Amino acid sequence: MHQEIYVLVEHLRGQVAEISYVMLAAAQELARGTGGPVVALLLGHDAQALAQDLAADRVLYVDHPALAEFTPDAYQRVLADLMERKPPRALLLGETSVGADVAGRLSAQLGLPLVGYCRTLRADDGTLTFVSQICGGRLMAEGELPAPTALVTMIPGGFKPEQGRSPHPPEVIPEPAPSLEGLRITLKQYIEPEEEDVDIAKAPILVAVGRGIQNQDNLPLAEALAEALGGVVCASRPVVDQGWLPTTRLVGKSGKRVRPKVYLALGISGAPEHVQGITDSEVIIAVNTDPAAPIFDVAQYGAAVDLFDLVPVLTEKVRQARSAPALAAA
Amino acid sequence: MKIVVPVKLVPDLVEELLIDESGTALDTTWLSLILSEFDDHAIEQAILLKERDGAQVTVVVPDVEGADDVLFTAAAKGADRLIRLVGPFEPTVNNHALARAFAPVVRELQPDLVLTGVQAHSDLDGPVGPQLAGLLGLPYVGYVAGVRVQGDRCLVRKEHPGALLAEMEVALPAVLGIQAAEEPPRYVAFSKIRQAMKTAAIEEWPVDELDPSGGPAVRRLFQPEVGERATMLEGDVDEIATRLVGILEELGVLA
């Protein structure tokens, strides 16, 4: 029985993506069940430095100019080759523009089972269990991780990225690349997002303001909170109508549907015309002085306090939490 | 240029999702199906390419409830050929089985491009596109938001997080997972759909057996705990703010 847990490290332009650390934390949990090592797979070119804070027992590093940046064909060839030569118990990939491009193709090509949208992995007395979140978060599917080798694409939320980070650099072992001649997909260039207004429909964190913000001069309060959270400010109709924010920031029936991880609604009553734009949010947190406001029927968490009292305090605490030193891996 | 767009219908989340007695699958008696949103974009992208560069667009869908509506709407938008795969399709057929059912059709049609939605919300066993590409031995790029065909290759714009776009050149034939068509899916007047119902022909292609192997076995399907109303945080502003920070940390938002 294979024991190794592989994690495909995702990186773009010299930055390791957070999902990689989430997967390493997940891998550690699985390794407790298999007894096997957590092996990070790092594909790149002159990219060894990216391995330094990976919480893995070892890193298999494949270096090739064609791997300098992610392209599906090159990655898929390397992984297919590696999986055939050294099959693990599981290969974890991100449910992302990197991992999801190759996972399914590997599944079909190598005849390996694939578990998608996986949020949690557990080792319960020797059996390995997956829990996936599908249908817009409305359904959870639990099952045994297929044996002997399974592919898993993961979404964040089940593990803390800090547990995937290590203060001590792991052992890096060079791994040969198979032939990468005749690649059918090549990267031509990256295109930066334009400096024009942010697309709130793509933002993972939104701080939304409604009539409760009262006037334009109070917007900086919300903007400071958004900045501390790494999010974007958006609004309900009355705020946009007054011209305090452009229409690109409008959420609701006449504006955009958003799907953030967190939607923080400040001073928004929760009229249907607004709410229909936010139902795809993963978590809605509402602040409104009126405890009977309909927004509390759709939010997961609420506070019936004055946003002008809460927001400055919250902003400061968020800033502190973010600047705290990263926790050492267990 | 020939474009094939394999699409699928997925549980409509407007309706309640009910779990059957076994506790391992969705109750299909009350299940309402709707075209997967990203597949709608794939159809739109195919029609845009047809309008821009000239192409024959074929839409392929498995034989589940709502399949014909999807095909007639596609025809009303400009699709040339409509194929319904006829076989023992359950409404909740998995993507491994679908990919294996689509593969021979694509092989037969020999398209330059296969466009399909990058994902669907019910993809417990991963999306269809990459698997289809694997079975056919074709290159695959997902999260595509723009396509330009240039002879025997195409230039795609792939969306990475943070609105970063990667422009990639892909040798044809290829499979692309569409994230967003270059224009939002167009509106088609119902009278045109009605017209298509009268004039468009749907070809039925048989699929004898479905092979869902490769998809995980579900031991338990359940709904996450959902409260009727928000959990109201109590205490003074300081306590509430601290609690919120804790919640945000648990969500992985403050890393």
Place this chain on the structure above:
Amino acid sequence: MAVTIVSPRPSFSEAFYASLQEVADGERIRTCLQCGTCSGVCPFGYLMDFPPSRMIAALRARMFDRVLKTDTVWMCVSCYACTQVCPSKIPLTAGLMARTKEEMVLAGHVPTELQDALEKTLHYGNPLGESPRKRADWALGLDPPVPILRQVRRPVDVLWFVGDYASYHPRVQRVSRALVRVLNALGVDFGILGPEEQSDGDSLRLAGERGLFERLAEKNGRAFRRYTFREIITTDPHAYNALKNAYPELGIAYPVRHYTQFLAERLDQLRPLLKRELKARVTFHDPCYLGRVNGVYEEPRALLEAIPGVTLVEMSHNRSTSLCCGGGGGGMWLDGFQWEKARVRLSEWRVREAVAIKADILAVACPYEPPRFEDAIKMVEGASRLVVKDIAELLAEAMEEA
């Protein structure tokens, strides 16, 4: 919004002109005097590149394709003000404006919000995109239970066609529940279709989706035929208009009345039940499709005056000159589009009129209005005291024990 791709051939104008003749009284378009009154009375006429009279001028000049290259026809809220004042009695709203919007829809050039409402209606039978199975959920828990015809399977006197917003929108569901109390107090034998009911589609018809309207009508017609009832009543003036004026040409003809007409007929029975005094200055907003289009002005007022303590006051525009709230003809789903162009909302104009006459209550009788006017109240200075209530809600309140 994108520009229409229309081939600039004069024959398009001719084809369009010919299609207009097919509308009831459509041939009157030939007698247009180019007086411009229609464009003058149109609430958004000043924003249209081609208000109605200029559309006809373009048609006559065989340059109608130019009209379709602009998108300002979507500023039309189908309020019938133009139709009403036209000296040649041209069917401007139902003919010219609806047909022009139809051309836009056929070309696929529809503002996004409206597109969304249309697609949802096709899929779910209502523009809000709510589950058809939940169409009668507003009535859950009421005692006695509201009879749903599919369940009770018996003849009723009155089939109440509830409508989309009255079924699904939380604010308007309160109006529906209020009417239930009034009907029960009067001992009316009624039933609703519940999940079998589809959108009346009248606003969509006037927004250019004739095909979708016909499909909805067919489905509603089939549902009607399954049951035995003497008449249809509805809380929705748009549904009233559809059932009374548009469905018969599709072979679906039943006696239909707006609920205010039905209740006004029973005033002698209703009056003694209105015990609770409501001391307020009440003004009534004539809905376009009840008043101007179908001539029902007095019955709603009679009901309001029957409530003890009510002082009925009139806004400066009332009865046939009533100002549209902006929700018709697709306007309900064109808010973003119209706001961008106008930077003013018709519903806000109307609220200002109510404030100007110092009304306490703005009484309405159309399901679009409670949400529209309540939103407008938030935006108009000095309006915060104004309360919006449907007549049914006021009657139900007056029936309560003091």
